[in-house]
Amino acid sequence: EAAVTQSPRNKVAVTGGKVTLSCNQTNNHNNMYWYRQDTGHGLRLIHYSYGAGSTEKGDIPDGYKASRPSQENFSLILELATPSQTSVYFCASGDPGQGDQAPLFGEGTRLSVL
C-alpha cells in the first residue's frame, strides 16, 4: 500500500538548535515535497525534489535546507531553529511524470520551537 511516513510526529526544539525532520515513501515516486501548515495560510511549499540528489527551493525556503539521499527519503533541516518555525510540517510524494498529479501526504510533524 502506498505510504508516506514522517518522523518524528511531534518535536520540541530550543531556539538556535538544529532540527531534522524525516520522510520516507514506499511509492517509488520521483517527486517529494515539504510543506508547512499555518492557520490563515493553508499549506506553503518549502522545498521539493525531483529525485535522489536533487533539491529545489519552493515558495518559502528561507531558514530551511533539504536533503534527498535516496529515492525513498527526503529530509527537512532547520540549522538554527527559531520560534517562527513553529508549525505543522507535511511531506508528500508524487509522480506527475507518470500521470500521478495528486501528491500523497504523510501524517505531519508538529514542531514547537521554544
Add this chain to the structure above:
Amino acid sequence: AQSVTQPDARVTVSEGASLQLRCKYSYSATPYLFWYVQYPRQGLQLLLKYYSGDPVVQGVNGFEAEFSKSNSSFHLRKASVHWSDSAVYFCAVSPLTGANTGKLTFGHGTILRVHP
C-alpha cells in the same frame, strides 16, 4: 503566478443538509484542480481531482465538484452531509504541464462543522 481563494473560513451545517464549499482559482493556463480533506491530527487525503472532460467530477464519500472556466471556480458539493464530514477542506491548483506540474498551491482551507 497561480493562487487559490476559499472565501469561507468556516461553514456550519446540520447533518443531512446539502453542502457547497467555494473555491476560486487564478491561473493563466489550463489548471489541474484538487480538493483535499484533513481530519483532526491527520494528513491530507485526496477527495477528487480534475483537469478535463465532464465539468462535474465525482470523488470519494459522495463528494463532487464542478469546474467552471468562465467563473474560474471549482466548488465542492455534497447532497447530504454526515457528522463525520467535519474536517478542514482544501482546494488546490497545479500546472497541468511543464516543470512545475505536481507543485500544488493551496487555498487557506475551509473548516466544516456538521451539527449532529
